[in-house]
Amino acid sequence: MAKAKRRPAVRSRDAAYRRGRAEGLALGKADGHWQGLCEYIVRKAAPVPVKRPIHMLYVTTGKGFPYSPLDDGIIATLKEIAERVTVAVPSDDIAVIAARERPDLLLALDGMHLALDKVHAVNALGIRTAIWFTDDPYYTDITSGIAPHYYHVFTLERNCVPFYAERGCARVSYLPLGVFHGAYRPRNSDRSIRGEICFIGTAYWNRVDLFNRLLPLIAHRRLYVSGMWWDRLAEFGRWKPFIDLGKWMEPLPTSERYNAHKIVINSHRAHDDDTFNQNSAMITAVSPNPRTFEISASATLQLTDCRDDIAQHYVSGEEIVTYDSPEDLAAKAEYYLEHEEERRNIALRSLYRTLRDHTYVSRLNQLIDLTMNG
Template structure:
């Protein structure tokens, strides 16, 4: 049996090796990022009132992107957007998502804004999980954007003739590679709610990761079959964006498990739409220069090359095998992570998305 001194020495050596690996990853990301020139866009003679949804990871990225395109950008509030629009007289009111924190008079405010001759647009970011609500909201607006391919024909059939597919993205000012402290380091990290499809998957995967540092963040993880065993590694409740970025950067592997689209207690997908599009987390994880293992959505290959810029899994067994494979292959893990980061920086920042949005909105 090893003595306490030997165990301490082994721990110090493991820490030294882990620190060196993170240093190599940080250096590779820093060098690669310097090869990407920031995009520049001509300012449009345009005033926009932007109404956020209350989720900073997306809201701040879209607001920053709008400022790169529009001469004047005001950030409003869902409860007072009519009064603000009447005072500011923007050419466009852009509402982000329009769910959860929006007041009961949402529809009346939008109708009154349109009556002022102001163009309105909404960008749905939670499709297809709330079609019960979004089917009623979409026809209220002049232009509708959704990150979900399957939702476009649904909205058009619901009366929103001017509906468009527009994927989400990442805010590089927030989601980027950076060095982090030991407290953020892990072998495997996942942040999100413990929806039942995620619980079923991880119930099968976690037993094979005994002895590895796995960190789960979010709510509902008490649903896990061996919750008491994993409780010390769970960070319950909401995780601020800044903390999420730190944990992404500190992880060797970050999992991306899309929630189920089945109607039920976790969803309001009354229309039964199939989820075909990747979530914003796909872009945010890759922007941080960390290896991402994700389940597959139809449009994934339009935005990333699986096996080269991230990797994918179809079954619990495949996910388990790939986690164990990449944990033991630092160079391969780092190469894929850096390529995914570069793809995100070049092609998937919100500034590019917002330029497309303004074009489609006629601005």
Template sequence: MQKTGHRSKAGVRGSKEGYRKGWDDGYHLGMCEAIVRRTPGYASPPKNLRVLYIPQGFESVDRGVIEGLSQTVSALIVGNAETMADQAREHAPDLVLVMNGLHVFPADHLEQVARIRAMGCRTAIWFADDPYFTVETAEIAPHYDWVFTHELSCADWYRSLGCANVHYLPLAASIACYRPAHIEPQYRSDVCFIGTAFPNRALFFDRMAEFLAGLRTVIIGGLWETRLANYSLLQDRIRPGFTSPDECAKYYAGAKIVLNLHRQTEEEKNTANLPGKSINPRTYEIAASGALQLTDIREDLPLYYAPGREIAVYSSPEEAQHKIRYYLNRESERRSMAWNALVRTRKEHTYAHRLDRLLRVVFGEA
């Protein structure tokens, strides 16, 4: 009979395992914190400019742009689409920057842009939803002085529509929101994916369902219950509905591996049938969170991250499954890649870096 006060062998093993896990987590976060301190982000003095920014309603992107403009210009006014012409008249900005111009914008959006231009204000739009709504952006783009698109395939197309000043400008990460952090147990996972169940994603996860059911998997987003044939296998791992950027950041920081899978571009409103060549904002946000990212490949990915050194890539569900197994069993290699991506993101891929480039283009310094 075991004596009172003596710990069981299972208890000793549990204590050792808990100590090792705590030490490993502390080491990872300590390295991340050292990286954050060494890479504070954009450090140039702000330009003597007044900018009126009109948000789209993509919270993580809008927060990032506001964060970036706050660092790059001397005066920032955050307006709204319904009254942007009146706001331009009131504040006399050097630039009115509109994010995307879709979905939530009023019917008189383009009339307001014409009024703003008639005041002598520069106008620029940054499309962040290309190429999925080309039927609408074809109408919008020619009304602006400068057109910026995050999608490589769209730049020449906008020029073909008669837009004189078109520039490819990738998205980025808000490093105030997306950053490594100590995360509560409910946000921890082996594999995490956040996104809507577009048809290509549903097919991908159907082929991965049995494998992912054997891991601590978290899938967050809408339409999974109706589009995933193997929903029953993953039902207890799926959290439906919208998740705020702050919650997303916690799930990313708490995951060993974050999957990224771009949506298909064969969409009803992509009437120009343009391909998707550019990475989504999640690519930067995951990297900024200190987690290993496993992503499908788009053409411009190597311009921003080095596959195999800063980010892991796959081209099929089978390859993704193999790499998940591989990296879950190689903690040192997994974390080293995550740290490399974190450094790259904070040095090069913040919204302040992007807005600095945009302003240089508009005001003739590029």
């Protein structure tokens, strides 16, 4: 009996299956290779936490989101590097806790919700106190009144070091925030959210000006923008389809988005935006923001506006790429999207540098050393 011919619909399904299988295997192989490279760097560069014989009393910001992820990351890291950690919130009776627990060091993050009389009481117990300011120089009208009450002041803005010293702070150190590697790390993001260019952050006016000029130059690319107030854009209706408006993103989905895009843009806040800042001293900002380290820890290419201190942390053109105008940004984005090997090599070098030098493990060890030995 003659063998029946296969129907066209069956042949079409079989061909589609073979194409899908071949494409899936190729994509899986490429993803696996990339994840393998990233994991090799993570294992090679990430610091190994060593517990120190110290008892830390950590006082959270008390501000909730978006500060709570910073608190969570610092607490988790302190538990890796300190033999004992006691956690308190600003509303607690800090003096009673300190008198009972006798920590070696009290560390407060931000400190705006922590009453100064509680700090004085801990100082009176002979316990060293440190504060780490997370938003300098944007709220220095407030922090200038807080800083002198602590034994040691840490600021993520280098230009604030002399500012606090002039206000009577005997010990002031520049300490960028860095990154909590437990949250920001290489990830195999879902293909449904993958794209080419990403920006996550609040639409401060300097960023609105940047994107008003930038978006027409990169709109042919697969874009993703997320954050508050992006309806300020001059042509918001035109760009609305790829804007996730009014959203504060937790670290995990932020890292997933960074990993899902080939290029992530970083744009620093302006020091002189008087609609939000409380910086009447008009201290200029020269140091990198925390996003600089978070993006780099996520194994993607970062395009950032240039601040003087970035060169202290990354080698431009090798570990990070800077831009000086919307047109320059667009041109460099085009270049690196067309030169995949160069893009990936920079991203990998940036990942290595970040894990080697800029994690919370490194930062908190520096903070403890400077406070306890100063």
